[in-house]
């Protein structure tokens with residue numbers, strides 16, 4: 377373990393980015409990302425998927441990072457496009473008995489944990505997340521066993537088995553007020569898995585946080601130095617940053633927040649240009665909600681001969697219209713979460729939802745914080 381400051385420390389665990397042969401963890405995912413569709417194919421597949429959603433009494437719950445056609449399909453058929461917090465609430469509260477979750481696996485699991493009587497389907501069960509992969513439950517349980525005096529707070533991007541061990545689940549929409557609340561009660565925190573989000577919250581709250589050493593492979597790629605150079609080219613642009621990004625990037629932000637909070641900032645801030653450090657799938661909804669505003673991707677290392685560094689999640693990109701059709705037509709891609717893992721995991725999610733319901737304005741409506749450029 378390395379000690380970063382008296383109030384924050386990082387565990388020795390890290391995410392293994394390569395397998396034994398040196399292949400990156402995302403090679404499998406990129407290989408499954410479907411080829412772009414022609415306009416005719418898009419129209420036909422969308423119509424077929426909409427028909428099946430209606431016929432099966434199902435509702436589509438999509439994340440902001442998935443393909444724009446899926447986002448549009450969700451809106452047009454009475455589903456929702458949102459961040460993981462709102463996805464969980466929407467799926468729980470909707471009357472449909474079949475939920476199709478377009479996103480990554482932990483989102484489908486959260487839907488099933490909250491709605492065990494509903495059928496939860498996903499377009500591709502292989503769609504996962506580097507944060508989830510980097511926090512295996514056996515190692516995480518050992519980490520918790522070694523620190524029984526700490527309140528266990530986990531990010532939504534974890535497996536059901538990890539959530540089953542947690543006291544609280546948080547999303548990036550509500551992590552800051554929940555940790556602030558726990559810190560005010562004098563609690564010491566064990567945080568997992570995202571080291572950048574955890575570090576940001578620790579700096580903002582001063583809480584005593586022992587941290588797992590995971591990262592999102594998309595946000596981890598944003599570069600502080602290159603962002604500084606880009607800002608000089610666009611001096612009037614507001615900088616919007618998701619807190620899964622490295623500290624050097626977060627420190628340059630006008631607004632730090634979840635996807636929903638960054639969307640709100642694009643709509644409401646009196647600026648024409650925005651440099652956005654989050655998955656570029658988000659731009660689809662931002663462009664629809666704020667036409668006329670100029671959105672610029674925050675810089676990553678770019679594509680090289682041996683690696684791919686871009687602002688897009690390969691697991692989110694695996695979600696496709698054909699996958700929605702296949703899961704509804706053939707009943708494939710069903711999410712199942714065994715008891716007693718499910719009921720144990722439900723406790724930490726419900727605690728978060730109850731907290732947010734009691735303080736909706738503090739937790740959700742406001743961006744998490746403003747940085748140096750204070751909007």
Ligand code: SF4
Nearest residue numbers: 505506592593594689
């Ligand atoms: S964008 Fe990052 S945090 Fe989100 S699913 Fe992909 S790897 Fe996980």
